[in-house]
Amino acid sequence: MTPEDMDLLAALGRARAGVRVETEKPYLVESRLAPLARREGYESIDALIAALRAQREERLIWAVVEALCRSETTFFRGRETFAALRDEVLPALSHRRREAPVRLWSAACATGQEVYSLAIAANEASEVAAGTRFEFFGSDLSERCLEKAQAGIYTQFEVQRGLPIRLLVKYFENQDDTWAISPRIRQLVRWKRINLLADLSPMGRFDVILLRGVLRTMDAALRGKVLQSLVERLPSDGVLVLDPEDDVSGFADVLAPGPGGGVYLRDPTTLSAAA
Numbered sequence: 001m002t003p004e005d006m007d008l009l010a011a012l013g014r015a016r017a018g019v020r021v022e023t024e025k026p027y028l029v030e031s032r033l034a035p036l037a038r039r040e041g042y043e044s045i046d047a048l049i050a051a052l053r054a055q056r057e058e059r060l061i062w063a064v065v066e067a068l069c070r071s072e073t074t075f076f077r078g079r080e081t082f083a084a085l086r087d088e089v090l091p092a093l094s095h096r097r098r099e100a101p102v103r104l105w106s107a108a109c110a111t112g113q114e115v116y117s118l119a120i121a122a123n124e125a126s127e128v129a130a131g132t133r134f135e136f137f138g139s140d141l142s143e144r145c146l147e148k149a150q151a152g153i154y155t156q157f158e159v160q161r162g163l164p165i166r167l168l169v170k171y172f173e174n175q176d177d178t179w180a181i182s183p184r185i186r187q188l189v190r191w192k193r194i195n196l197l198a199d200l201s202p203m204g205r206f207d208v209i210l211l212r213g214v215l216r217t218m219d220a221a222l223r224g225k226v227l228q229s230l231v232e233r234l235p236s237d238g239v240l241v242l243d244p245e246d247d248v249s250g251f252a253d254v255l256a257p258g259p260g261g262g263v264y265l266r267d268p269t270t271l272s273a274a275a
Contacts, residue, residue, distance in 0.1 A: 001026055005049050009068065016065045017141055018197050018222035029068070036067045066142040071213045073110040075162040076117045078212075081241060084260025085118070085208070089239050090134075091127035092271045093207050096237060101133040105206040107196060107230065108214045109138035112149025112189075113158070118210070119185050120171055137206070139194035150191050152181035197222065200229045209233060210241040212262065224250055231255070237267040 006023040013019040022028055030045055037048040040063065052060060076082045093102045104122075106115035115138035122134045140146050159168055159179045172179040194203070196214070209230050215223050230240060231254055242248065244261035255264040258271070265271070 001030065001045060001049065005046075008049070008053070009064070012061060012065055013068045014219045014222075016062070016197075017069050017195060018218045018226065019065070019069045020217060020219045021068055032067045032070055033064065036063055066144070069141050069217070070145075071108060071110050071217065073113045073213065075113045075159065076121075076164075077114065077162055078244075078261055079162075081260040081262055082117060082121050084258070084263055085241070086121040086125045087127070088259050088271050089208065089263065090122055090125050091129070093237075093239070094125075094129040094132035096270075097132070097207070098129070101135045102208070103135045103137070103204075103206045104208040105137040105139070105203070105210070105233075107139055107194070107209055107211045109140050109145075109149055109191075110142075110213075111145050111154075111158075112138060112152065113154075113162070114138075114210060114212070115149070115189055116152065116181055116185060117162075118208075119188050120167055123171075123185070124167075134188070136189040137192070137203075138189050139192045141193065141195055143193055146191050146193060149189075150186075152186040153178050154181075155179075196226050196229070200233055203233060205235050206233055206238065207235065208239045208241065212241065212243050215242065215246045223247075227251060231266075234266050237265075237270045239266070239270060240264045 006026060006029070009029060010021040010023050013021040033045050033048060037045050040048065040060070042048040042051065052064060090102065104118050106118060109115045115136055119136050138149055155178055159172065168179065171182045171185055173182065211230060215226070218226065227248070231251065234240060239258065240255060242262045242264065246262065248255050248264060254266060256268045258265040
């Protein structure tokens, strides 16, 4: 790829999804575009980019952007974080909400491991108020990722990454060389393709929002915009979960550190469960 090709990809990534394309790492960009080129019937990445320039077809543009945004995920990534959600955050919110459902959103769910981990954690929580209803939502920019997430079928390698054997046996069914999430867990999750740069107000409010593995890949000028949009989707006692290394210094007046890595509270008294 030429420097001009890299500039084109960087401009598209930033404009469409806020993603920062690492132009100094062409090998990484090529590894993400090569499968797309083959899938679309192009003999090379150069041919794919040539078509991109010549046709300016929206479907192809978005396919390229989605490939550039690809993120990796695992089950229960960050054990400390999920333990805090299971043992402290979700029980406290369940007592606060009483008759209302507790709504949780994995805002960049990739292939679904994170939102299924949330659903399992909620099911495993022992201090949740009786009768609590949890509603789980998973969204991503990539249609292909969402298709895999909705299917809920994972390879042996994928379930081995982060998923304790006890939970694998309890919540998954073995199907030859793959594992399928239990239908009772899969049916708890609703899915939607969402661009985090868009207006998020139609999504409504969420008690817990997770956005991990994303902010560090975004253009620095747009990170604050995305964070602000997510904070606005939280109620006054909502919880935002990021990567521990994400910079939230500009939101110190509205986000207080909570338990577990990357957990932030709108209200520091969130974990004081109502009687």
